[in-house]
Amino acid sequence: MxxxxxxxxxxxxxxxRLAGTTAAVLIGFLVLLLVALVRLAATxxxxxxxxxxxxxxxxxxxxxxxTFLALLLGVPAAFWLARTRSRFRRVLTTILDVPTMxxxxxVGTALVLFLRDPPGSWLDHGVGILFGLAGVLLAxxxxxxxxxxxxxxxxxxxxxxxxxxxxxxxxxxxxxVLTRVTLPLxxxxxxxASVLAFARALGEFGATVTVAGTIPGRTETLATGLFLxxxxxxxxxxxxxxxxxxxxxxxxxxxxxxxxERRP
Amino acid sequence: xxxxxxxxxxxxxxxxxxxxxxxxxxxxxxxxxxVGPSGAGKTVLLETLIGWFRPASGExxxxxxxxxxxxxxxxxxxxxxxxxxxxxxLDIRSNLTWGVDCRGMAPDPELFATLxxxxxxxxxxxxxxxxxxxxxxxxxxALGRALLTRPRILALDEPCAALDPHLRRxxxxxxxxxxxxxxxxxxxxxxxxxxxxxxxxRIGVLLDGRIHQLATPRELYDRPRDTRVARFLAPENxxxxxxxxxxxxxxxxxxxxxxxxxxxxxxxxxxxxxxxVGIRPEEVMLLHPGRPLxxxxxxxxxxxSIEELxxxxxxxxxxxxxDEGLAVVTRLPLCAADDLELxxxxxxxxxxxxxxxxxxxxxE
Numbered sequence: 205m206x207x208x209x210x211x212x213x214x215x216x217x218x219x220x221r222l223a224g225t226t227a228a229v230l231i232g233f234l235v236l237l238l239v240a241l242v243r244l245a246a247t248x249x250x251x252x253x254x255x256x257x258x259x260x261x262x263x264x265x266x267x268x269x270x271t272f273l274a275l276l277l278g279v280p281a282a283f284w285l286a287r288t289r290s291r292f293r294r295v296l297t298t299i300l301d302v303p304t305m306x307x308x309x310x311v312g313t314a315l316v317l318f319l320r321d322p323p324g325s326w327l328d329h330g331v332g333i334l335f336g337l338a339g340v341l342l343a344x345x346x347x348x349x350x351x352x353x354x355x356x357x358x359x360x361x362x363x364x365x366x367x368x369x370x371x372x373x374x375x376x377x378x379x380x381v382l383t384r385v386t387l388p389l390x391x392x393x394x395x396x397a398s399v400l401a402f403a404r405a406l407g408e409f410g411a412t413v414t415v416a417g418t419i420p421g422r423t424e425t426l427a428t429g430l431f432l433x434x435x436x437x438x439x440x441x442x443x444x445x446x447x448x449x450x451x452x453x454x455x456x457x458x459x460x461x462x463x464x465e466r467r468p
Numbered sequence: 469x470x471x472x473x474x475x476x477x478x479x480x481x482x483x484x485x486x487x488x489x490x491x492x493x494x495x496x497x498x499x500x501x502x503v504g505p506s507g508a509g510k511t512v513l514l515e516t517l518i519g520w521f522r523p524a525s526g527e528x529x530x531x532x533x534x535x536x537x538x539x540x541x542x543x544x545x546x547x548x549x550x551x552x553x554x555x556x557x558l559d560i561r562s563n564l565t566w567g568v569d570c571r572g573m574a575p576d577p578e579l580f581a582t583l584x585x586x587x588x589x590x591x592x593x594x595x596x597x598x599x600x601x602x603x604x605x606x607x608x609x610a611l612g613r614a615l616l617t618r619p620r621i622l623a624l625d626e627p628c629a630a631l632d633p634h635l636r637r638x639x640x641x642x643x644x645x646x647x648x649x650x651x652x653x654x655x656x657x658x659x660x661x662x663x664x665x666x667x668x669x670r671i672g673v674l675l676d677g678r679i680h681q682l683a684t685p686r687e688l689y690d691r692p693r694d695t696r697v698a699r700f701l702a703p704e705n706x707x708x709x710x711x712x713x714x715x716x717x718x719x720x721x722x723x724x725x726x727x728x729x730x731x732x733x734x735x736x737x738x739x740x741x742x743x744x745v746g747i748r749p750e751e752v753m754l755l756h757p758g759r760p761l762x763x764x765x766x767x768x769x770x771x772x773s774i775e776e777l778x779x780x781x782x783x784x785x786x787x788x789x790x791d792e793g794l795a796v797v798t799r800l801p802l803c804a805a806d807d808l809e810l811x812x813x814x815x816x817x818x819x820x821x822x823x824x825x826x827x828x829x830x831x832e
Contacts, residue, residue: 372540373518375540385555
């Protein structure tokens with residue numbers, strides 16, 4: 205049911221001017237940052253070789269993998285959280301939020317410590333996580349999974365449970381209700397959650413570098429490669445990598461916008 | 469008559485609002501309307517009957533079983549909620565067949581053809597999204613979806629409320645026709661009294677979470693059971709009175725405010741004491757000066773002058789101020805008003821027919 209859009213009322217004059225100025229300053233600041241990057245990147249290929257394609261490929265692969273894992277575990281959990289009336293709901297959501305609030309390096313440190321002793325060490329011996337590609341995935345997964353759960357939960361909560369009950373009254377099985385009513389209605393929110401998680405995983409640095417290090421061709425991503433380039437004094441290379449990250453993240457956020465505006 | 473759906477001392481407490489305890493039998497094949505003002509608990513009652521709310525005490529039974537014990541899909545209930553519950557991500561055809569789809573079945577082609585024709589859905593069937601339909605069209609899609617499942621019980625929550633007035637009457641008549649043809653048991657809730665009288669074979673009056681009266685439209689019109697029902701159904705022409713005497717089924721009652729004595733043939737249950745005296749505006753007969761009185765209007769004759777005239781669509785509502793100072797509201801067809809040459813200030817006599825005057829014991 206479409207509603208006509210109302211024009212937002214303009215803010216009162218002095219506050220409006222102040223707000224406008226703030227917005228302009230903020231945008232100016234971000235543009236200047238971007239300009240600085242572009243100018244630096246344009247100073248030419250710095251000393252030392254950077255394998256852009258390889259970094260980009262590995263980053264996208266790891267971020268996609270971490271996002272996939274986070275969706276696999278996070279979406280069912282979010283569905284349960286959105287529908288449960290359990291008293292533990294608050295406790296559980298608080299625990300889920302902890303990784304989001306901690307510094308990523310702290311998350312990475314916790315992961316390394318977890319992987320040193322059983323049961324974590326079994327996982328490490330089995331899959332080879334520390335300083336491996338699996339470590340990149342695990343680190344990014346740990347950082348983004350709460351993000352996925354939180355936004356998917358909101359998406360499920362927005363689905364009117366009466367529609368589900370109505371379908372049950374018509375004789376639909378639980379599975380049919382889920383696949384034909386709940387998931388389609390939550391779809392835009394779930395897509396937004398995945399896009400957000402992907403973007404966050406792509407730029408993840410602290411946890412990744414702590415768990416997996418930066419081994420070229422194995423665990424080095426755009427974000428960690430950027431840090432390496434900076435450390436080794438290759439400023440132009442670092443700027444170029446940063447621009448690649450900005451480009452990928454920008455297009456991902458653009459997709460998010462489009463998905464957000466397209467309502468079912 | 470067997471009850472397909474029944475409530476026994478069912479009560480529900482939702483914090484700010486409590487329902488019941490109430491008893492209700494929905495009979496096989498009937499059109500039952502539950503009418504009440506907003507906030508009376510109509511939707512909660514309906515959703516308790518279909519098993520969405522579990523009563524805190526008492527029980528709701530579907531046939532011989534508690535409704536909650538019957539799996540939702542086996543209840544044979546199709547519910548059209550006030551917000552319709554259309555699926556906005558599906559096209560119109562899929563929405564219409566969603567009810568049967570839920571069972572993994574295809575709609576009966578004959579019924580599908582009949583319903584799309586009767587509900588005038590042919591032209592919108594291939595539209596993409598329910599959001600592009602008018603409210604009336606959405607309402608018909610939701611009703612069609614429910615009827616396609618051949619429900620044993622059809623539960624309707626304010627199905628006509630969101631429609632434009634002219635469409636509303638059309639839709640009410642459609643509901644009436646569909647019921648007369650199919651004899652599907654219908655439980656319909658509404659705040660609209662006229663709609664209740666038009667559609668209900670029996671009408672339950674729901675006030676503050678309780679059913680105050682459950683009766684045929686005619687009983688409800690002639691003899692509201694208590695003062696709350698009377699005030700809800702017809703707030704005009706209610707006066708405080710005191711019973712003077714009862715003789716052979718005829719009660720003489722004194723209207724205190726006006727010092728007027730009226731006779732009523734409603735002797736039921738009011739032996740003595742204070743009462744609320746009421747008469748429907750349609751039952752007040754304005755008397756033509758030149759014509760002899762028929763027997764049913766020869767009592768309770770008051771005279772006064774017309775204080776206010778309202779022209780409703782095709783009808784006139786006149787307020788007569790009697791010489792004793794009582795305001796009597798009457799409604800009559802425009803042609804009858806013309807015949808009487810009604811105008812403000814005109815002196816006229818009226819009969820408050822003894823047969824139509826009802827008496828309700830008051831709390832005192």
